[in-house]
Amino acid sequence: MTNAIxxxxxxxxYYTPVHCPFCGTRVMGADPVDETLITACPHTLFIAHxxxxxxxxxxxxxNLDLHGLSDQEVEERWRGEAGGVDGFTNQVTLADAIKVAAYAPEPSPYGSYYGFAPTE
Ligand SMILES: [Zn+2]
Incomplete structure (x- = not known):
């Protein structure tokens, strides 16, 4: 059986202060000058919108067999998924992986997605 995230x-x-559940690093919004900067820790799998x-x-x-693909090829992969980036990142099968999906208030359906997993 595969482990779904x-x-x-x-x-x-959107700029919610998301922290890594494994080490506590604030991965988004940690920089007071530029809140859009990301700070990936060793547990961060992905950060996407x-x-x-x-x-x-x-x-x-x-894990998702993207190795060696260009950014454009990766985009073609997730744009081909029914759920877009959200559906695509749900396919992660790393053990104990956790994903946070944060949505902007209605009516905007805009989402941000953060993936984490313990280091091996
Ligand atoms: Zn971490």
Whole structure:
């Protein structure tokens, strides 16, 4: 049996202070000057929005067989999924992987997705 990533959904703002559940690193919004900067820790698998990936780790690329693909080829992969980036990142099978999906308030359906997994 494959381990599906555990998904947690938050109805919160885009720049929510998401922290890694394994080491506590604040991966988004940690920089007071530029809140859009990301700070990936060793557990971060991916950071994405509905429109693009901002960060993909080696482990994520290996797990979803993206290794060696260009950013454009990766985009073609997830755009071909029914659920877009959200559905695509649900396919992660790394052990104990956790995903946080944070959505902007209604009526905007805009989502941000953060994936984490313990290091091996
Ligand atoms: Zn971490």
């Amino acid at each position: 555990q998904r947690t959904e938050l109805r919160t703002f 509905d429109t693009a990936f901002e960060y993909r780790s080696e482990r994520f690329d290996r």
